[in-house]
Structures are given as structure tokens and as C-alpha cells.
Amino acid sequence: MHDSSAGSSHSRHMFGDRRPGPGGPAGDIWEALDHLRSTFKQKSAPRANRGDVRLAVLSLLAERSMHGYQIIHEIEQRSGGAWKPSPGSVYPTLQLLADEGLIHSETDGGRKTYSLTEEGREVAAASDEWQTQWEGTEHRGPAVRALSKTGMDLAQALAQVGRSGTPEQIRQAEQEIDQVRRRLYAILAQD
Structure with missing residues (x-):
């Protein structure tokens, strides 16, 4: 103090x-x-726990392949600015998901782009929770x-x-x- x-x-x-x-x-x-x-x-934005970052990443990658900063930006956009996870929480989550075999990365133009593996798609499809990840967050930022x-x-x-x-x-x-x-x-x- x-x-x-x-x-x-x-x-x-x-x-x-x-x-x-x-x-x-x-x-x-x-x-x-x-x-x-x-x-x-x-920061005014509420912090989410690591499980929420994981859920958000799976949710976004179920839609399309992205690189890390696209994921961060997309989370911020979809939450109306209420949540902007740091690179220090997103990149370790990406590595963990890769280690679990749920995502893979490809390097294109010096950037790693992440995509769900078949197993990752199954995990995302089996979870009802990720589908409601963004509900009610779009108006919190303002x-x-x-x-x-x-x-x-x-x-x-x-x-x-x-x-x-x-x-x-x-x-x-x-x-x-x-x-x-x-x-x-x-x-x-x-x-």
C-alpha cells in the first residue's frame, strides 16, 4: 500500500x-x-479467466482461421470494447490448444495463422457454451x-x-x- x-x-x-x-x-x-x-x-474492461479466453478462441476459430492479433481484435469488437484480452493471455492459450491437438498453425508472410483441427471442430461443436460467448457483451463497453x-x-x-x-x-x-x-x-x- x-x-x-x-x-x-x-x-x-x-x-x-x-x-x-x-x-x-x-x-x-x-x-x-x-x-x-x-x-x-x-483498465475499465473486465478481465476474463483463462477458461474464457480458451472458449473465445475456440469460438472464433470455429468460424475462420485467424492470427493472434486478429483474435484479440475480434474479441474486443464482439464485446463492444468491454473485453480486450492481452497477448499474454491469448498466445499461451493458443499454444495450449495446439499442444492439445485442437488447433494447428501455418506460417504465411511471417505470421502464424491458427485453424481448428478436426478434433478441435468436434470439441467446438460439442460445446453449447461457446455459442453464447458473445451474448449480452456487445453493449457493455460504452x-x-x-x-x-x-x-x-x-x-x-x-x-x-x-x-x-x-x-x-x-x-x-x-x-x-x-x-x-x-x-x-x-x-x-x-x-
Whole structure:
């Protein structure tokens, strides 16, 4: 964990240099603000586990042969930007699928193009799960970006309260944020 009272030069420039020291309500708000800001600075796209990458690769190669970066781009396109797997997750998955005999590669013009083997086609055809891989993901990208912007707007409002609010206003802001946090978790708990 880092010392949030030190902050980055960007946040000092953006929010002023008048941060209170650690401890107390104002210091707690700055710590929460730093945590919120770092959360939203990270990639907005949700990470998928290795099984999901495997499923996505099989799904795409069942349609046509592709090279690795085409697979990454196609996943990003089909998910509406909500999911862009890294080369560090796609290429090891391709190697694993090749080792299992489910795909093979051909080099053409300096690029490896991957295709399903007959066994790979059988595995893809036997799995109902891969057919629904992209359902409901195409509209998540814009929603995740909008949520990220809303989070940054909230962080800026918190910074303003922390910078110029009275101790009572800071306490009220903490209570409001706590209520919002609880309501957000309640949204996730809904079916």
C-alpha cells in the first residue's frame, strides 16, 4: 500500500496542494479519493479467466482461421470494447490448444495463422457454451466507460468537499458515499 497523503504530482496539480495530513475525516476522504481514482485509472474492461479466453478462441476459430492479433481484435469488437484480452493471455492459450491437438498453425508472410483441427471442430461443436460467448457483451463497453466517467466525476466532487468543506460537510459526504456504496452492492445482489 502506498502513502496516499503524498499523492501523485498529477493529483496535486489537479486537486491542489492543500491536502491535510493523514488521519481525521479530511485525510480519510483523500485516502478514499486516491483509492477511487486508482481504481478508475486501471483498465475499465473486465478481465476474463483463462477458461474464457480458451472458449473465445475456440469460438472464433470455429468460424475462420485467424492470427493472434486478429483474435484479440475480434474479441474486443464482439464485446463492444468491454473485453480486450492481452497477448499474454491469448498466445499461451493458443499454444495450449495446439499442444492439445485442437488447433494447428501455418506460417504465411511471417505470421502464424491458427485453424481448428478436426478434433478441435468436434470439441467446438460439442460445446453449447461457446455459442453464447458473445451474448449480452456487445453493449457493455460504452456502459463501462460511462460508469468510469461517473466515478471520476464523483471523485472530483469528493476532492472539492475534502478541500473546502467544513468538518460537518465532510462527515455528511462520508455518510452519503457509504450509502451509495451500499446501494451499489444491493444492485449487484439483484437477479
